[in-house]
Amino acid sequence: MMDVLTESSTTVHRDAIPEERTLLIVDDDKSFLQRIAKAIEGRGFEVTIAESVAEGLRQVERDAPAFAVVDMRLGDGNGLDVISALKRRRPEARGIIMTGYGNIATAVTAVKLGAVDYLAKPVDADDVVAALLAQDRKDIDPPENPMSADRVRWEHIQRIYELCGRNVSETARRLNMHRRTLQRILAKRAPR
CATH class of the missing domain: 3.40.50.2300 (Response regulator)
Incomplete structure (x- = not known):
């Protein structure tokens, strides 16, 4: 016992x-x-x-x-x-x-x-x-103000962009995204 x-x-x-x-x-x-x-x-x-x-x-x-x-x-x-x-x-x-x-x-x-x-x-x-x-x-309670899905997507794109040495063409290729679409996303401010 x-x-x-x-x-x-x-x-x-x-x-x-x-x-x-x-x-x-x-x-x-x-x-x-x-x-x-x-x-x-x-x-x-x-x-x-x-x-x-x-x-x-x-x-x-x-x-x-x-x-x-x-x-x-x-x-x-x-x-x-x-x-x-x-x-x-x-x-x-x-x-x-x-x-x-x-x-x-x-x-x-x-x-x-x-x-x-x-x-x-x-x-x-x-x-x-x-x-x-x-x-x-x-x-753990869920956060009151979690990141939005748009913000999570934006953060991911920014991360890949940085890892690719800020090369738009290489980032677009790795994300399987059109280069112009990526340029438009990168030109915008971060979503909330």
Whole structure:
């Protein structure tokens, strides 16, 4: 009887949310980084920031936090490397990947590497804290103002355009889209 109780309490402990409120935020957008760090500090977290994968990895090695919020694409690499290192150093840590260029394959990879959630930018502090502290996906309320389908499409086109070195012809070819149609989309402002 005692073995059953011990094992079930171990399972609960492993899945439990850490009581310690240390948080590492890694993002190369300095103004966003400072704004989100200040907002999350106001919600009871002790926040450390990093502006690159290398800096994030050093922070994890120095003192692995209980939580991490990491941008997917950083100037010196992939934010998934920080999540992976954090999970190796502190398996119970909870990490979130955020990105302006969301896709299903990346979300699946992030979860396999130990991220508890995947948030599309722009995000606010309430969304981040809710995702960090949710016991499971059912606890998370849907966002009040999610990106529209038009905005998601526009973000995807912008991502492919950037990956193609801002080459319209190559982007149109990869998106299987007429070049003029793509030029019209690129000339418009981002939808809301």
